[in-house]
Amino acid sequence: MSRRQAYAAGVTRWQVRAEIAGGRWRRLRSQSIVVHNGPLDRDGALWSAVLEAGPRAHLDGAAALEVAGLRRWSEEAIRVSVPRGARVRRGPGLDVRQTRRYSAEDVVGPGVPRARPAVAAVRAALWARSDRQATLLLTMTVQQGVATVAELGAELLRIRRDRRRALVQEVLQELLGGAESLGEIDVARECRRRGLPEPTRQAVRRGRGGSYYLDVWWEQYGVVLEVDGLHHAWAENLVADAIRQNEVVLAGADLVLRLPVLGLRVAPDAFFEQVERALRARGWERDETLLAG
Secondary structure, three states: OEHHHHHHOOOOHHHHHHHHHOOOOEEEOOOEEEOOOOOOOHHHHHHHHHHHHOOOOEEOHHHHHHHHOOOOOOOOOEEEEEEOOOOOOOOOOEEEEEEOOOOHHHEEOOOOOEEOHHHHHHHHHHHOOOHHHHHHHHHHHHHOOOOOHHHHHHHHOOOOOOOOHHHHHHHHHHHHOOOOOHHHHHHHHHHHHHOOOOOEEEEEEEEOOEEEEEEEEEHHHOEEEEEEOHHHHOHHHHHHHHHHHHHHHHHOOOEEEEEEHHHHHHOHHHHHHHHHHHHHHOOOOOOHHHHHO
């Protein structure tokens, strides 16, 4: 709890000092205290960050998304927003900043006060250290069901000026088109840049074991490209991926290529040269006139 909450509950300053001196409580930063002497869990750390920043403070950006359910994403400092003009208290592990975009309607509960998921995701993308990080965060937010593309788009309309606004809009358009992983977004961009035909993304196929998805599919030419991100190495996905690829191969019609996301960083030309060869072998011909235009 904050010192202000303790005093409002009838605890005196002298009692707080006595509990801390006796080792039963402990001081955490300047404005918050832990009313036990055990380890501080993540929920406690998030509450402390908000209490430390003042009465109108709330979690924002990635910290708010974490409370909303975003998994496998973490940042060292907890981002907390306060209205423009509010006093800013800083401490270790905190990133407290004033924001001109503050609105009480954007703050939700119950639990620790935090920005709505769509608001937090758009802001986190605008604040990200790189375009790559911004793209990944937006993709994970949609992929994990924390917020929909429509919700993110509605929040983006509220942003009038920002150096990264165009990028966020481009990523949302890609996600709306069906790309559900960062690798698939990169593949779509590379296809357009290299003059390759536009594929279908996340296409549904039905096999003996039920329905499954193909990451990237050129249905007309019978070529499938499976994009292997980090999540493909998780045990629960490794088996499903193998079964899915076997179903495609057993169907006998489509040629299956695999592209690890790492390949997009270290050897994109080699992989897309293979994609082009596969498409040409299945009847695709480059429209040089269209490419020149």
